[in-house]
Amino acid sequence: MTTQALLDERYGRTRSPRRRLVGWTIVAVLALSAIGYLGYTTFASSAASVTATDTGFTVIDDKSVSSSFQITAPVGKPVACALEARDEDHGTVGWKVVQYPASDDASRAFTETIPTLSLATTGFVNACWVP
Known part of the structure; x- marks a missing residue:
């Protein structure tokens, strides 16, 4: 193990798999929400256009x-x-x-x-x- 890895493990700077999963889940939910909002506003504005x-x-x-x-x-x-x-x-x-x-x-x-x-x-x- 490298010195950096030993220090990270000793002082708790490594990310657990659960924290990593929670972080990516939050990013995915935010991205899907933004895509859904943009899709809805695009449809709503074009549906009422003349x-x-x-x-x-x-x-x-x-x-x-x-x-x-x-x-x-x-x-x-x-x-x-x-x-x-x-x-x-x-x-x-x-x-x-x-x-x-x-x-x-x-x-x-x-x-x-x-x-x-x-x-x-x-x-x-x-x-x-x-x-």
Whole structure:
């Protein structure tokens, strides 16, 4: 036996197999808990997410623009969307929040008219969410 091993044994610095097992058990429980928590939060946030895809817009006149879009949302949940109209300098000239009731369809298409303060060059969905 080496001098270091003799000193460790003499002064009780060796770990018993039971202490080693308890230590690794604690590490394993903490790791599994962290993985479970991350998995749950990932699932919970993706289950309530809403995606919106712009499909087109039409400038009606200098006071309104029509925006067409499609949303994919959780079934049975109401959805709200913020629509925006911008001018050629990328300034916001119109804004509208619309709410849609819950539906049995995951994907739905809509066309909404956004009132504007001046001539808009585009209309689009800024964001959608489950209220």
